[in-house]
Amino acid sequence: NAGVTQTPKFQVLKTGQSMTLQCAQDMNHNSMYWYRQDPGMGLRLIYYSASEGTTDKGEVPNGYNVSRLNKREFSLRLESAAPSQTSVYFCASSQGRVQPQHFGDGTRLSIL
Amino acid sequence: QKEVEQNSGPLSVPEGAIASLNCTYSDRGSQSFFWYRQYSGKSPELIMFIYSNGDKEDGRFTAQLNKASQYVSLLIRDSQPSDSATYLCAVNAGSGNTGKLIFGQGTTLQVKP
Numbered sequence: 001n002a003g004v005t006q007t008p009k010f011q012v013l014k015t016g017q018s019m020t021l022q023c024a025q026d027m028n029h030n031s032m033y034w035y036r037q038d039p040g041m042g043l044r045l046i047y048y049s050a051s052e053g054t055t056d057k058g059e060v061p062n063g064y065n066v067s068r069l070n071k072r073e074f075s076l077r078l079e080s081a082a083p084s085q086t087s088v089y090f091c092a093s094s095q096g097r098v099q100p101q102h103f104g105d106g107t108r109l110s111i112l
Numbered sequence: 113q114k115e116v117e118q119n120s121g122p123l124s125v126p127e128g129a130i131a132s133l134n135c136t137y138s139d140r141g142s143q144s145f146f147w148y149r150q151y152s153g154k155s156p157e158l159i160m161f162i163y164s165n166g167d168k169e170d171g172r173f174t175a176q177l178n179k180a181s182q183y184v185s186l187l188i189r190d191s192q193p194s195d196s197a198t199y200l201c202a203v204n205a206g207s208g209n210t211g212k213l214i215f216g217q218g219t220t221l222q223v224k225p
Binding site for chain 2: 031033040042043044045050096100101102103104105106
């Protein structure tokens with residue numbers, strides 16, 4: 001049982017490049033989330049999807065877009081990467097809106 | 113700005129002692145409270161969750177919630193060196209039950225053999 005799977009695990013980009021972070025869960029969860037974690041800033045919500053077909057902004061959405069492809073998959077796209085987006089990105093999922101979230105292993109992204 | 117506050121630590125306790133981790137939150141509408149453990153370089157791992165005032169116990173862990181005082185705490189009994197990690201408090205962002213969590217910055221726990 002894989003839980004929440006994120007790809008890639010590591011990525012280095014140049015400023016201005018674009019890329020998509022992939023997330024898939026096999027727990028039949030309804031809600032999915034994208035966070036970034038920076039030293040001294042804690043975990044901050046970028047975007048979330050309360051259910052299939054819906055997406056909403058979190059605390060720090062600027063510079064990102066998301067797609068809830070189906071119930072299992074929720075992707076995060078950086079259209080034009082900036083050094084300020086260097087971070088560790090975590091995807092999470094939960095059965096419902098008030099239930100515990102379960103995290104993937106993270107993507108470590110560096111933008112030069 | 114809705115906030116979740118934790119003492120960053122480090123909190124140092126001897127092996128076998130009780131570790132007490134505290135968290136305060138600003139949003140009175142919050143209804144769901146979570147504790148995550150995060151080892152260095154790893155992802156957050158759910159330890160406990162609590163929805164109602166009072167205590168909730170699971171093995172060596174006890175979560176305590178006091179909504180009137182807006183704090184939630186985590187007690188770790190018989191602390192082990194393997195408990196050394198950063199503990200993150202997370203609170204749901206109040207009304208509407210959106211699922212949005214606000215995380216504290218975490219408390220680093222060191223358990224010394």
